[in-house]
Amino acid sequence: MGRLQRKRKRKWKKGVVEDGDSVCSKLVQWMGEKDCALPDNIRWAYFNDTGRGLFSTTYLQKDSLLIRLPKRLLITVHTVLQSCIGNWFCRADHSQAFSNQQVLAAFITWERHLGHESRWDAYIRSLPREYTTPLMLSGREKAALPTYLRDGVHVQERMVVEAYKQLVSTIGKRSLCEHCGKSLLADVFSFPSFQWAWNTVNTRAVYVKPTTSAVKLRDENTLALAPFLDLFNHSCLTNTTVEETAEAYCLFSSGEWQPNSQVFISYGPHSNCKLYLEYGFVVRSNPHDVVPVTAEEVDQVVNSICEVTSKTFCKARNELIQQNRLTENLCFSNEGPSFTLQAYIFLRAACGFDKNLFQQKIFAYEFTEVERDIINKIILGLLCDKIEDYQQQVSSMSQLSPCSESFGLARTLVKYHLELLECIHKKLFMVK
Ligand SMILES: [Zn+2]
Known part of the structure; x- marks a missing residue:
């Protein structure tokens, strides 16, 4: 190293x-x-x-x-409360609680606008001017993402938009800034400024021991900028x-x-x-990387391979899947298919049904040779489908040019996932 x-x-x-x-x-x-x-x-x-x-x-x-x-x-919620915008978050009439990240992002937005007059000026000037998180993607770029990434991006977007909306309603009628006379909403707390600060907190905050706070927080008071x-x-x-x-x-x-x-x-x-x-970054050969799989993707392969069992699929099997949360963490990692992926495949593809026996087989990993063959056949089908899909994704993403740095990272991510799938395919199914 x-x-x-x-x-x-x-x-x-x-x-x-x-x-x-x-x-x-x-x-x-x-x-x-x-x-x-x-x-x-x-x-x-x-x-x-x-x-x-x-x-x-x-x-x-x-x-x-x-x-x-x-x-x-450290910049914490406590720091914000001591500043001149601290009282914005302490008013008793707030129906909704704030999030750590929202309070810190509001503070960074405010302090950045103070410029040299901010106590934190030297720190704020050391922050990146731009971020490469998916919040920076254009509409066209977002539309070009594979679904599994696009869904995650939408979650991030909703969070920042909702946090901003709530902040806007908190600032309320204070239309002009007492410090510079500019419009509080249009100039000081514009959405791009808040989003930049949100990215700052998201990418750089550390976790500290939880403390109590005078602000009604919806999450534990554990974030700090360092x-x-x-x-x-x-x-x-x-x-x-x-x-x-x-x-x-x-x-x-x-x-x-x-x-x-x-x-x-x-x-x-x-x-x-x-x-x-x-x-807003990715790492090649990340040992913690996983390629997500959806239950629908598995079902599609199962239905194309095991016609008979899919028709006799019963409610009891579905219950077993739900009870053991076997649709969670369906993925491929460097080690191969995840535990739940194999269990889910087994429950979708195996013949007959015996709750206790099936449960035992899944958790003890005791499959018969025939069952193991079926599971492998489905894993192979799934890998082939996904490899083809990811190849297409990489090729269509490569056509979008020019693109933002963030989109370039998304493309690299999909390439890394394709590499991971190909590597597992080789490891499991290629004859040495
Ligand atoms: Zn001002």
């Missing part, structure tokens, strides 16, 4: 650093003024593959402290330990890092779909 990281570092583009250069220096200087001494060995740089990130000038052994951020430098610390990029190959005390939020590396190599942390064992939808 160390070697890989060193290679990454050598690929810096000096010219690209400039912009990051001044904003990051100012951020470090600002943190120093807030009595936050950053570790001497952790520095920022621009990396070709990940963009801005952090590296260590010294060798870091396992369990090394990466950063210790005083709690007063200046500088949010410059660490994600790797699927590492883990990170968090230690939180009353005074500080600390990150420890669970791996070793060679001098001058980018130091990564883990945002969690996420699939590429999750990474794309939430953070």
Whole structure:
């Protein structure tokens, strides 16, 4: 791993650093003024593959402290309440509760508009100007996504739109900003500004221990923005330990890092779909990746292969599927078909029905040779269908040009999924 990281570092583009250069220096200087001494060995740089990130000038052994951020430098709901927009969220007449993300996004929108007058100016200037999350896709690009991605994008969109609508009704009649005299809704809290801030919170917030809040929140009060610390990029190959005390939020590396190599942390064992939808990036050979399968896709293959059983399919089997939630987590991973996918296929394709016996077969993984053959036949059919489908998707997505960076990532994601399906197909069915 160390070697890989060193290679990454050598690929810096000096010219690209400039912009990051001044904003990051100012951020470090600002943190120093807030009595936050950053570790001497952790520095920022621009990396070709990940963009801005952090590296260590010294060798870091396992369990090394990466950063210790005083709690007063975290932006939490508590920070928002102490600001001049804090009272917007505390009024008793709110029928609906707010979400963590919504409150923090509103705060970032507000502070960004304050410019140099914001206490958080150095931090806000260090944030990316643009994001590559699917919220940035055009209507045409969204229409060109495969259904399984489009559904996820719609969920994200609905969340930001609803959060914005509620915020607009909270701001209500305060039409002009007391600070600059501009229109609060048209200028300060415009939808694009709020969406940018929403992306900021979505892609960069960390989880902290839940605390109570004077705001009526609909989720646990656990989100915080963490200046500088949010410059660490994600790797699927590492883990990170968090230690939180009353005074500080600390990150420890669970791996070793060679001098001058980018130091990564883990945002969690996420699939590429999750990474794309939430953070706006994807990772090649992601060990946590899965290609989702729908029950309908399975049914289609089952119906084309086992005509007789599909006709005699009974209510009891459906109940067994529902009771054991066997339509959830239907997918292919690097390991092959998921447990529920195999169980679901068995229940849709097997002959006859005996509840106890079937349940035992599924959970003990005890199928007869004949049953195993049927399951394999359906898995093969499913893989072939999906590979053909994904090949078409990649080819039709490639025709959309020019496209946004976010759409390019979606296309890469579908390509990675196609690779994963082909790899499983090869592993399971190709004669060696
Ligand atoms: Zn203003």
